[in-house]
Amino acid sequence: MSEQSQLKDYLKQLGQQARAAASVLSIASTAQKNQALNAIADQLLANEHKLLEANAKDMQNGRGKQLDSALLDRLELDQSRVAQMATGLRQIADLADPIGEITDMRFRPSGIQVGKMRVPLGVIGIIYESRPNVTADAAALCLKSGNAVILRGGSEAIHSNLAIAQCITAGLKKSGLPDTCIQLINTTDRAAVGELITLSEYVDIIIPRGGKGLIERVSKEATIPVIKHLDGVCHVYIDAQADAQKAIDVAYNAKARRYGICGAMETLLVNKSSAQACLPNLFEQYRDKGIELRVCDQIHALYPEQPDLKDATEEDWYTEYLAGILSIKMVDSLQEAIEHINHYGSHHTDSIITENISAANQFMREVDSSSVMLNTSTQFADGFEYGLGAEIGISTDKLHVRGPVGLEGLSCQKYIVIGDGHIRP
Numbered sequence: 001m002s003e004q005s006q007l008k009d010y011l012k013q014l015g016q017q018a019r020a021a022a023s024v025l026s027i028a029s030t031a032q033k034n035q036a037l038n039a040i041a042d043q044l045l046a047n048e049h050k051l052l053e054a055n056a057k058d059m060q061n062g063r064g065k066q067l068d069s070a071l072l073d074r075l076e077l078d079q080s081r082v083a084q085m086a087t088g089l090r091q092i093a094d095l096a097d098p099i100g101e102i103t104d105m106r107f108r109p110s111g112i113q114v115g116k117m118r119v120p121l122g123v124i125g126i127i128y129e130s131r132p133n134v135t136a137d138a139a140a141l142c143l144k145s146g147n148a149v150i151l152r153g154g155s156e157a158i159h160s161n162l163a164i165a166q167c168i169t170a171g172l173k174k175s176g177l178p179d180t181c182i183q184l185i186n187t188t189d190r191a192a193v194g195e196l197i198t199l200s201e202y203v204d205i206i207i208p209r210g211g212k213g214l215i216e217r218v219s220k221e222a223t224i225p226v227i228k229h230l231d232g233v234c235h236v237y238i239d240a241q242a243d244a245q246k247a248i249d250v251a252y253n254a255k256a257r258r259y260g261i262c263g264a265m266e267t268l269l270v271n272k273s274s275a276q277a278c279l280p281n282l283f284e285q286y287r288d289k290g291i292e293l294r295v296c297d298q299i300h301a302l303y304p305e306q307p308d309l310k311d312a313t314e315e316d317w318y319t320e321y322l323a324g325i326l327s328i329k330m331v332d333s334l335q336e337a338i339e340h341i342n343h344y345g346s347h348h349t350d351s352i353i354t355e356n357i358s359a360a361n362q363f364m365r366e367v368d369s370s371s372v373m374l375n376t377s378t379q380f381a382d383g384f385e386y387g388l389g390a391e392i393g394i395s396t397d398k399l400h401v402r403g404p405v406g407l408e409g410l411s412c413q414k415y416i417v418i419g420d421g422h423i424r425p
Contacts, residue, residue, distance in 0.1 A: 055160040117413065141406065237334075
């Protein structure tokens with residue numbers, strides 16, 4: 001049997017097992033699911049040394065392949081991140097279970113009652129890169145929302161992902177739920193992605209989480225509906241009526257806190273009226289952090305004494321750097337800022353810094369992004385921070401979910417109709 005045939009059979013087996021497990025999980029009680037989540041958290045903490053040993057192999061391989069610093073940051077596990085994974089699982093266990101919730105019940109003139117019940121999507125395939133914590137986060141969210149899941153992590157994190165998957169399997173067994181509720185594809189063969197995204201007989205939804213190339217490939221080749229997590233070309237706009245210190249603090253944090261996350265600011269827009277009050281201080285802070293600055297012609301002309309400012313190109317305004325690089329543009333008005341964001345942005349997360357409530361309302365109404373913020377760092381674009389628990393990703397689509405995808409985003413609704421022998425005349 002050829003390797004391709006073996007891979008097809010392997011993925012088909014995973015699909016069959018996931019479909020059978022989904023039937024069990026969809027009717028599991030909240031207590032059962034929470035028991036499983038806490039058991040998995042216990043396993044992660046008990047096996048911390050094994051996780052760190054496995055991750056060390058991935059980090060060594062990553063350095064050998066000369067992965068950039070942002071990728072290595074996303075790949076690395078330490079005691080704190082293992083603890084965060086466990087905490088995330090327990091937080092999801094503490095969240096309200098949306099499955100089975102009945103809403104909008106109302107009587108119709110005929111006497112019947114019509115409402116909606118929230119139900120799982122079924123079997124979810126998740127394809128992701130770099131971050132091994134996604135293995136635990138995605139597994140937990142799918143479990144709590146009653147969905148079976150097939151996980152396909154990036155080859156750069158294979159040892160870490162396999163070690164985390166062993167903890168997940170052990171926790172599921174302790175809870176009495178089928179260990180096939182959560183399955184990790186154990187091969188780094190790139191062809192596995194192509195097989196998973198066409199496994200329409202068994203998989204209901206595909207969620208890709210990674211670089212632009214991965215998203216484009218999955219969107220083009222999948223025969224299954226896709227919830228896309230596109231790139232994060234995020235902006236902070238400092239308005240003419242911004243508080244200068246507030247603007248400086250937010251604009252620095254939005255870029256410098258972490259480069260390698262999708263909510264990191266990639267372009268700073270500054271109203272010309274606020275430039276002198278904010279930019280010199282920001283230049284100094286960014287320079288101390290080692291951030292490369294690419295600026296428009298107006299900023300170059302205003303600050304000729306700043307020799308390390310580089311020229312921004314048209315491509316820079318479209319770019320998600322995920323690195324210590326920031327593009328900065330001066331604008332004449334709020335309207336120009338909004339138009340820039342809607343044209344160059346990726347509809348992910350954008351923030352305005354202003355004390356003018358009218359400007360804030362206009363920005364929040366007219367910027368077409370999944371998260372729009374006021375006087376807030378874009379780095380808050382995160383499922384934990386939104387109270388969703390962990391997130392599968394941040395959807396920049398408009399169907400069927402937008403923004404951070406948590407428990408509710410991993411479910412749908414069906415109509416329920418109640419009568420008492422009613423017949424339609």
